[in-house]
Amino acid sequence: VHMIETINKLSQIWRTTTQEHGREPTPDELEEHLKMPLDKVKEALRIARDPVSLDTPIGDDDDSHLRDFIADDKIRKPDEVTTRHNLEHILRSTLGTLTDREERVIQKRFGIDGNKEATLEEIGLDFDVTRERIRQIEAKAIQRLRHPSRAPLLKAFHEV
Known part of the structure; x- marks a missing residue:
C-alpha cells in the first residue's frame, strides 16, 4: 500500500513537471520532491513501469492478492x-x-x-x-x- 502511494505521488510529480517545464523530471528532482533515497525512487519508477500480475501476493501471508484490493467499477454497489x-x-x-x-x-x-x-x-x-x-x-x-x-x-x- 505504501508503494502504491509513492507511485501515485511519483505520477503526480511527473505530470506536473512535464506540464510546467515541458520535460520529464530527473531522478534527483523526484528524490527531492518525494523526500526519499534515490534507490527507493528508482525502485518505484521500475515498479510503476513494469506490469504487475493481479495474482501478486500482498503482505506476508499468501491469502491476499493484488486483485482483492482493486475495485471493479463495472459492478454497481x-x-x-x-x-x-x-x-x-x-x-x-x-x-x-x-x-x-x-x-x-x-x-x-x-x-x-x-x-x-x-x-x-x-x-x-x-x-x-x-x-x-x-x-x-x-x-x-x-x-x-x-x-x-x-x-x-x-x-x-x-x-x-
Missing part, C-alpha cells in the same frame, strides 16, 4: 442499485399522475425510460404537432409536477 430502483419507482409513480401525453413528452424530452433526450422539434414530429405545442405541453407538465402534492415525492431526487 448494492446500495446504488437499490437507490436507483427506488428513484425510478418514484419517478414512474409521479409521472403516472400526468396525462398520457404529458408523460410521454417528459419522458422523451428528458431521456427517461430508455428514451434518448429529444428536442422539441423531434417530439413535435412524433406527435404530429408543432414544437411550440410540445413546449406548452412540457411547461404544463412541469407545472403540474411542481404542485405541492407531488413535490415531496420528487424531493428525493434532490437528496441523492
